[in-house]
Amino acid sequence: MSAPSRILLPHVPVLVAGIRGAVALEPDGEFRRLSRSEAARYARNESPLVCHGPAVAARLGLDDFLRLDILELFAFVRPARFCLPTPRGLADAMGLPHPADLEDEAEALMNAVRRLLEELSSRTNADTAAKAVDTRGLAWMMARGGWGWGNAVLAALGVQGDSGRGGGALRVWDRLPEWSEYAPEPPPGNIPVDPTETRQRLAQMLGEGAEQRPTQADYASAVSRAFLPREAEGQPHLVLAEAGTGTGKTLGYIAPAGLWAEKNGAPVWISTHTRNLQRQLDGELDRLFPNAGDKARKVVIRKGRENYACLLNYEEMVSRNRNQDAPAVGLMARWLLATRDGDMVGGDFPGWLTEVLGRARTLGIADRRGECIFSACPHYRKCFIERAVRRARRADIVVANHALVMIQAALGGLDDGAQPTRLVFDEGHHVFDAADAAFSAHLTGLEAAEVRRWILGPEGEAVSRSRARGLHRRAEDLVGGSEEAIAALDGALAAARALPGPGWMVRISEGEPQGPAEAFLGLLRRQVYARAAHPDSPYSLETETTAPLEGLPEAAGALAAALGRIALPLQVLSKSLSALLDDEAAELESATRSRIEGICRSIERRVLMPLAGWKGMLDGVVQGGGVVERQYIDWFSVDRIDGRDYDAGMHRHWIDPTRPFAKAVVEPAHGVVITSATLKDGSGDVETDWRAAERRTGALHLDSDPLRAEVASPFDYPTRTKVLIVTDVRKDDMDQVGAAYRELFLAANGGALGLFTAISRLKAVHKRISAPLEDAGLPLLAQHLDNMDTSTLVDIFRAEEHSCLLGTDAVRDGVDVPGRSLHLIVFDRVPWPRPDILHKARRAEFGGRAYDDMITRLRLKQAFGRLVRRADDRGVFVLLDPMMPSRLFGAFPPGVEPVKVGLAEAVRQCRQLLAATADA
Structure with missing residues (x-):
């Protein structure tokens, strides 16, 4: 019998951070204004209550700090439900007044805590006995693991002492329904759809009285x-x-x-x-x-296996559950019991939960390495x-x-x-x-190391903490008494050690490779550094495969031979397992049959197909570095982040990738x-x-x-939109570019999207405009800076009408923001294609400068398309590049003529837009 519930608010301060400073709401109800440096010290010393800790840390210039994150409480009380991960977003989700300033936001967070605890108490009391026991058991386990919200949640649930202890609370697989098997579906029919009945169905879907289009x-x-x-x-x-x-x-x-x-x-x-x-x-x-x-x-929403929660991975996370992991394990349990379909990427799993808890404790339970054991899994009948x-x-x-x-x-x-x-x-x-x-292929250190890991499983220090399963574990009970299959499995495990092992990047950087794969990668890396135009650049480097360094063709040949030694025993193993389907057809259970088919399919797709592609690429290097067939382009690269190497390898792309697309996807x-x-x-x-x-x-x-x-679009673009090309801002002077963004965003009073052709330019502008926009009451969001995924940033931008957003390609193509939340787009310069080796090959194939122009027009066309999403929207599209050629004007709708103006005139027209929008 549980005790009466009570609402116990945490006795900690609330901290809300802006760009210039922050506000703290003390437990006694007093507000404190803090500078940015004071707020950073306060966060480290006080372990405050915050909303989205990683974003607050980034705003304060901290790597991390101890805190009580309200989003964890929200995820416990409302699993598989989304809210915007901001104080304003939480206030809206909880039905609280919309905060006007930082003080209001701090107060809203504490009020949201109270409402969440009250909701948890009332809902759990109304739940079935079994469900209430699960909730209390999870809360007890999380509290014992040191969860900051533990005491408050237990009080709301009426749990005292060990009364909530329940050893099975984490065994969510016991409470999930099984899927049912059905007879095979018959082949599709060939009954046509007539245009007339299509129109009738459309009218039926729209309903009576719908707007005629x-x-x-x-x-x-x-x-x-x-x-x-x-x-x-x-x-x-x-x-x-x-x-x-x-x-x-x-x-x-x-x-x-x-x-x-x-x-x-x-x-x-x-x-x-x-x-x-x-x-x-x-x-x-x-x-x-x-x-x-x-x-x-x-x-049905269908995605790749790597997007779904794997119950076996979750069970293994539970079995390794340590106190510091208990809160994350408990929150994942809450979500698994509430989710519609187990989709962790774009489904009902809040993207911000990954940022708050960490990838390993959230997305880490998805099968991202292709290690499914199919019907051998004890949770196969419940698998999402x-x-x-x-x-x-x-x-x-x-x-x-x-x-x-x-x-x-x-x-x-x-x-x-x-x-x-x-x-x-x-x-x-x-x-x-x-x-x-x-349809591309990549023989890189990371890709090859992943194949090794798929075959061998975790190695070295990773063994104790990894949930990965090697091929031996996935197939050992199936090979049974077949000496041929056992020998093939052992042979594959031994041969896989030719691929890069843990620490490979350090070894090739220091000239101490181990094995043929690392030897090839080390020479490849040396060629990239020797021939790259700017080897000291902080960005990734690349070079052609032609005229390879001395010893590189021989290293490629040795690696190709090593790949063959991996492929051969795996082919034997796959053939041996497939033979069981015929030899033991009468005895094999359908689940075992399905498992054998799954493992054979995995061997083919995860190892044999990549190895065959890699061998073809290596043959080109052995022959002197030229591309074997003109339909492909090969190159070497060293991938870098902030000047630090993290991968190296060889790449092969189709010059025209629509050829395999047409053959494999469209023709059938x-x-x-x-x-x-x-x-x-x-x-x-x-x-x-x-x-x-x-x-x-x-x-x-x-x-x-x-x-x-x-x-054609029904929108009146000539009346409702303008395209302005600013002629007096030097695009290579970031002070001028930053000033232009600042004045344009202020003139539009928010609802502005800033697009950039490079992350470095985005960061430079953000540094220059964040403070003045905050002073004006305009929240500034930024991809690559805010410690939030792009979808979450766009959701916040859409919801907060006066906010501004800075982003790159992913934002340009993924924003759907109707209404006043977006009425200004500013592009930092003409988005010409990046002149890399791949583009150079395609440019030569598809028409030279005309190809460059086509790509650029399409990018501008896509960006402009973000501006007007409804008939009553208005918007201004500004390009801060006086070198915009008139032959690109076809990117804009008929009747929309780009006008070249100075910055002052562009600012004036943006203000004019705001007045027209406000009156609309």
């Missing part, structure tokens, strides 16, 4: 062609559809996709590039499936990823991402060998880059839609622009011509 219906009608039966093998119906912002393209393709899935009993896979669009799609699918139960059955795979087979709509679709296609199918026949690629302008990543399908608001170039010539879209999507490599569809 003829262009949306036209778009849906055009897209429906991808859902006709295929007429010849290898000739899918491909639709390239550019739909201007505001068209409503998401519902436009969901309408025919849903119809086709219903008619043909098979899923349509919708692929996106950003987490933001996956969330948006999840919301839009409510229109197709208004009943929550139907949607849960018919819509296995549940998702099975649900996807029976779904109508599967929402995936470009990387998963391409990699699985390259590997010959999805987890069960099946490939969807209908695909929609939204954010189609990312197809080229996604294919580039999926029956119908494919590739769509985006920025699919075409803006050169001014219609046919040239469409040819650029076909080249960037792989359509040129198909035997049949795609359907081209274009629907």
Whole structure:
């Protein structure tokens, strides 16, 4: 019997940090204003209550400090629920008044603590007895482990002494439901989707009285062609559809996709590039499936295995649970019991929890090394990823991402060998880059060391603290009495030691490599340093593979031979295990059968395929460093962070990665839609622009011509937007650039996005403008500086109307911020492509300067597209580069003419915009 609950607020000060200084709310209710240096000392001495400790530490210039983080309490009370990790975000989540200043924020944090504890008390009292016991047991365990919130939480739960002790509280796998197996799904039908019924379905989804958008219906009608039966093998119906912002393209393709899935009993896979669009799609699918139960059955979000929580990894973390880890283990238990699908990246796992608790204690439980033991796992029947795979087979709509679709296609199918026949690629302008990543090969120290680790498991000091499982542990009970398989397994384990071992980077830097892989990497690194234009640069270095250093071809040959000695026994092992499927077909249980198939598939994908690619690359070095085939480009690199080497290796990319994309992904399908608001170039010539879209999507490599569809945006861009090119700011003078950002952001009164072509330029501007913006009451967020992931920063930016955000490419492509939270974009300079070895090869292949112009126009087009997301939005796009050539003006919508002005005039027009927006 638990004691009556009581609310026990922690007797510690609250600390809220700004740019110039901070405010502390003492336990006696007094406020103290502190300078930045005083606040840093205060944080170290007082262990205060804060919101998002890593961000506060970064703001105070500290590496770390002891604190009581309210986000941990929020994650315990409201697991699998998100809030903005700021005092204002917490106030909004808890229904408290919106804070106006730092004092208000400090007070809001303490009030939020009280409400969370009250909510925990009342909710636990209303829970079932078993659930309440779990909650109290976890809280007791976390408190015993030194959790700062332990006493307050136990008091709210009415736990006294050892009354909450429960040895099974962490065994969350005991309380998760099992997935069910079903008969194999029949092959998809071939019933067509008619454009007329597509329009009818769209109208039905929109509902009566909805705003009429003829262009949306036209778009849906055009897209429906991808859902006709295929007429010849290898000739899918491909639709390239550019739909201007505001068209409503998401519902436009969901309408025919849903119809086709219903008619043909098979899923349509919708692929996106950003987490933001996956969330948006999840919301839009409510229109197709208004009943929550139907949607849960018919819509599945699918990602790679590395994105999902692994229950075996979690169990091993529990078994190693030490006092200092107890709070994190308990919070992960709370989330695992509450999560919808176990998705840790973009699902219902708050991104800020990784920052607060650390990657090892959070994302560390995902299977990021491909070490799944499949049906040998005691939690196989409850596995999140296995549940998702099975649900996807029976779904109508599967929402995936470009990387998963391409990699699985390259590997010959999805987890069960099946490939969807209908695909929609939204954010189609990312197809080229996604294919580039999926179909490239990298023989680097980190990649090779990871293969060694996959085979051997942890080594040295890592053995005691790692949860990794080597191949011996994954396969030992399957090889049974087969002497051939046992010998092959032993041979693979011995041969894998030719790959880089722990400490390899130090050894090759000091000229003391061990084994053929490290010898090759050491010579490769020496060639990079010898030939790089600026070897003392703090950034990564690269050089061509041609004319290799003396001894490098021989080292490449020795490594190629060593790779062969790894591959051969693994091929024998895989063949021996596969033979069991035939020899013991009558006796093998289905789970064991599935496990054998999984291990053989893993050996092929995790080791044999990379080794084959690496051997081909090494052959080129043996032959003198030239590329074996003109369709590839090879180079050597040393990767660095702040001037410190962390990796070295050889890279091979397709010069045109849409070739393998077309062959592996598009050709096998029956119908494919590739769509985006920025699919075409803006050169001014219609046919040239469409040819650029076909080249960037792989359509040129198909035997049949795609359907081209274009629907203009309904937005009145000439009236509601301006593009200004500032002519009197020197882009190489960071004082001038910083001053320009400051004045423009102040003139817009926030709601401003600053985009940069280099992280160093972003940091330089942040240093110059953060204090004056804070003085003006405009919060400044910055990628690479705020110790928060990009998605969280964008969420904060979207919610806080007067905030400003600085970012690079990921922000340029991933922001969807309608309304007054974004009405100014400032780009530091023309975003020309980086002139590296890979770009040089593509430039030569795709048209020289015209290729540079196309890439740059597309980047500007994508950035401008962030500015207006609704019909009533207004915005100004400012480029701080007087060298912007007029041939790039096609990046902007028809009727929007860039105007060259001085900074003072640009500031005046931004103020004018603010007045118009305020009156709207």
